[in-house]
Every structure is written in C-alpha cells, then in structure tokens.
Amino acid sequence: MKKIGIFYGTNTGKTEAVVDEIEFNLKKVDYETINVKNGIEKIKEFENIIMVTPSYGVGEPQEDWVKNLEELKKINFENKKIALVGLGNQFAFGESFVGGMKVLYDIVKENKGEIIGLTSSEGYSFEESEAVINNKFVGLALDENYQDNETPDRIYEWIKEIKK
Template sequence: MAERIARVIGSDLVDLHDIIDSGPAAMTGYDCLIVGIPTWDFGEQQEDWLEVWPELDDLQLSGRFALFGLGDQIGYGEWYLDAMGMLHDKLRDAGAEPVGYWPVDGYDFESSRALTADRRHFVGLALDEDSQRAETDGRIAIWVPQVLDAFGLS
C-alpha cells in the first residue's frame, strides 16, 4: 500500500522505509511523515510494529505526520484500525502534529480506537482491502493532495 501511495505523491518527494528494517528512529530525520500500519487480529499491531513498539516512547518528533491504516471492518469490526489509533497517539505524544484525518462516512464497523473525539473522522486514511478494495484507489487519490497541502507541498 505504501508503494501505491508513493506513486500518487511522486518519487521525488518520497523515501520508503520498512519499520522493521529502519526502526522508528528513522522518523526523526523528516519534517513530514506518512506512516502506514495494519491492524492485526483483534485490534493489535502487526508483528513488525509490535517488535519496535517500545522504541516509539523514546521518539522526539517535530513537524507533521499523516497516517494510513489497513483493516477489515466486517471481519474485525470491533477493532477496526485500532493500531492506527494507537500509533497516532504515540506520534502525537512524541511532538508531531497530525494531519490527514479522513471521514467515517461510507464505512461499516462497530468500534475503533482510530476515531477523533467527535467520532466523525478517522485519525488517518482508512483502507479496507478485504471489504472495500474497489474504493482504495479513489480514496488515496482524494487523500494524498489533502495531505500534501497540509504539509505545504502542494
């Protein structure tokens, strides 16, 4: 999914990193971050993220970040995109400013830790390749320009 988003942004603006190879410390070298995370099983982080999760507590960030999350709103609707919500809180607490919130309209889930306080937006782009694969490219095409604008890169 990161590659698909990177293609829309343009290769001249993107450095792709895999969290398990680069580690969270690689995030400190950027003023603008787009970070993706899947929610695994019952609202958990995927194993690569789980391995580096404690390192997030030591990050000191500035600048802005946007998130995209992958999950299954039908099969795991009680925990839809929970990992994205947890990552949002970690990066915000590390000092970065979140951008790129995405409306909940058009989704069908029971609960999520990835919602804003008013429950009208996800804290990042919500993607569901299991139940709404046909929506993914359109959502990316709308979200990326919004994020680039928030980053001052449009």
C-alpha cells in the same frame, strides 16, 4: 515540500501494495520508503512522515511496528507532521477496525507530533473503532478485503489533502 519518510510494516503484502499506491500518488515529490522490520531509527531524519500499518487481533499494529513501539515512544515528534494509514477488515474485526493506527496516533500525539490527514468515517460499515475521534479516522482507513476498489481514489484524495 521537504522529503517525506514513508514507514510501513506488512505481513501479507497488502500493505506494501497500499504503499505502492501512495508512492504513485507522490510522483514529483521527494520521498523515501522504509520497512519497519529494519527498524525505525530513520524517522528522526524526517519532518514529514507517513506511517502505514495493518491491524491485527483486537486493534494491534502489525508485528514489526509492535517490536519498535518502545523505540517509537522515545522519539520527539515536535515540529513534525505525521499522516497515518490503517488497514483493517471492517466486517470480521468491526469492533476494532484499523485500531493499530490509533496506537501509532497516541504515541505521536504524546510526543508532540502534529497529525494531519484525518478522514471521514462515512462510507464504512464497522461497529466501533478507537481510531475514530469526532466522527473522523485519525488517518486514512482502508479495507483491502471488502472495499479495495475504493482504495485508489481514497489514497488519491487523501494525498491531495496532506500535500497542502
């Protein structure tokens, strides 16, 4: 497997903890982790990419991702496999749960990237989410406020799938 680039943005540290769990499950796999507050230029160096963002407001990505969206829109993702992880609060923001992940999804799809790692929307309690297409999230959805006890197993199973 080629080296994986893990790109994330965080405000509170919850996303960083999720990234730590992803790294733990990628043992024996070559990866590099980049906080997008330092920019996203390195995305071009990877064919296998994991993008991680919490959602804020009405389904917006984390602020460091927002600052880099125009640059992200200029990247050609052809021949790249991208897996997405979204964090959100399904009860307080049930009408836009993990919507920030969908913003990244749309840009990657528009620029010819292959999205992998879609997950079932079963087991969550939210009103709606733009990040759900055909009953599947466009990546791994996590709720660190109300389902943090499920996060390690969800990440473990998801990593097993995307490693294929």
